[in-house]
Amino acid sequence: MSPETSSMNSDVILKVEHLSMKFGGLMAINDLSFDVRRGDITALIGPNGAGKTTVFNCITGFYKPTMGMLTMTQKSGQQYLLERLPDFEITKTAKVARTFQNIRLFSGLTVLENLLVAQHNKLMKASGYTVLGLVGIGPYKAEAQNAIEIARHWLEMADLVDRADDPAGDLPYGAQRRLEIARAMCTGPELLCLDEPAAGLNPRESAALNALLRNIRKETGTSLLLIEHDMSVVMEISDHVVVLEYGQKISDGTPDEVKNDPKVIAAYLGVEDEEVEEVISVVEGLQGGAN
Numbered sequence: 001m002s003p004e005t006s007s008m009n010s011d012v013i014l015k016v017e018h019l020s021m022k023f024g025g026l027m028a029i030n031d032l033s034f035d036v037r038r039g040d041i042t043a044l045i046g047p048n049g050a051g052k053t054t055v056f057n058c059i060t061g062f063y064k065p066t067m068g069m070l071t072m073t074q075k076s077g078q079q080y081l082l083e084r085l086p087d088f089e090i091t092k093t094a095k096v097a098r099t100f101q102n103i104r105l106f107s108g109l110t111v112l113e114n115l116l117v118a119q120h121n122k123l124m125k126a127s128g129y130t131v132l133g134l135v136g137i138g139p140y141k142a143e144a145q146n147a148i149e150i151a152r153h154w155l156e157m158a159d160l161v162d163r164a165d166d167p168a169g170d171l172p173y174g175a176q177r178r179l180e181i182a183r184a185m186c187t188g189p190e191l192l193c194l195d196e197p198a199a200g201l202n203p204r205e206s207a208a209l210n211a212l213l214r215n216i217r218k219e220t221g222t223s224l225l226l227i228e229h230d231m232s233v234v235m236e237i238s239d240h241v242v243v244l245e246y247g248q249k250i251s252d253g254t255p256d257e258v259k260n261d262p263k264v265i266a267a268y269l270g271v272e273d274e275e276v277e278e279v280i281s282v283v284e285g286l287q288g289g290a291n
């Protein structure tokens with residue numbers, strides 16, 4: 001598909017419209033719409049099985065949605081309909097990168113090598129896909145130097161300079177998480193999707209992760225979309241929160257708005273539909289009492 005150019009919605013980097021994903025008889029995502037604003041940290045939250053990872057898999061091309069549109073608008077105004085792109089084009093051309101719930105590093109390669117492998121696409125392009133290109137004739141040498149500089153920058157940002165030559169698999173869990181994020185950043189994304197980045201981290205590692213995510217936004221302006229169960233991370237770093245339950249959006253707003261939304265409280269408490277009204281009145285009563 002050829003990219004389109006538009007000046008509309010320049011503040012929205014990703015528009016999800018009427019997204020549905022069906023697995024056999026199961027409607028995992030049902031007519032979901034939300035916006036990810038440029039430069040924001042947006043969190044996608046919801047109880048287990050709500051459909052969060054399925055949304056990520058649709059955005060990043062692992063699944064082809066049953067229905068719906070996923071419009072990515074780059075800073076330049078170029079637009080891509082992600083549901084129509086093969087997954088490798090979603091990273092390379094549309095500039096959407098992701099990390100996974102379970103860390104997927106090249107554990108036998110060093111930390112530095114992991115960051116260089118991430119830049120394989122542009123290095124191969126600079127080589128002209130020839131052996132002569134690889135041995136230094138043409139733009140390969142300059143591009144290789146540039147790749148090292150980028151890797152060095154992200155080693156510093158992720159606080160991994162001291163571990164650059166260690167196998168990635170030897171790093172503590174929190175450092176592996178930061179390396180995975182640094183590796184994704186080496187691809188130069190405009191939108192970075194993080195699937196449960198704080199899972200399994202201790203409080204110190206969690207604080208280091210929050211600092212890295214804030215720095216990414218501050219230094220690069222990259223928009224972040226994250227799935228997260230750790231509410232302290234969500235409330236501390238998100239600008240915007242979208243809440244799913246059974247594949248549908250039940251709330252959408254600032255962390256404070258969402259935190260106080262009775263529907264969200266009911267979803268997290270796991271109450272039945274007929275009890276929601278009761279929970280809402282109790283929560284509203286409590287809020288009234290607190291004011």
Ligand SMILES: Nc1ncnc2c1ncn2[C@@H]1O[C@H](COP(=O)(O)OP(=O)(O)OP(=O)(O)O)[C@@H](O)[C@H]1O
Pocket residue numbers: 023026028046047048049050051052053054055
């Ligand atoms: N490939 C698949 N085939 C069949 N069903 C699937 C598939 N992927 C997800 N599902 C189902 O879709 C629903 C949503 O799953 P999903 O993993 O997206 O939820 P989630 O909100 O990310 O959950 P969690 O917080 O536990 O990771 C679940 O009922 C799940 O079993």
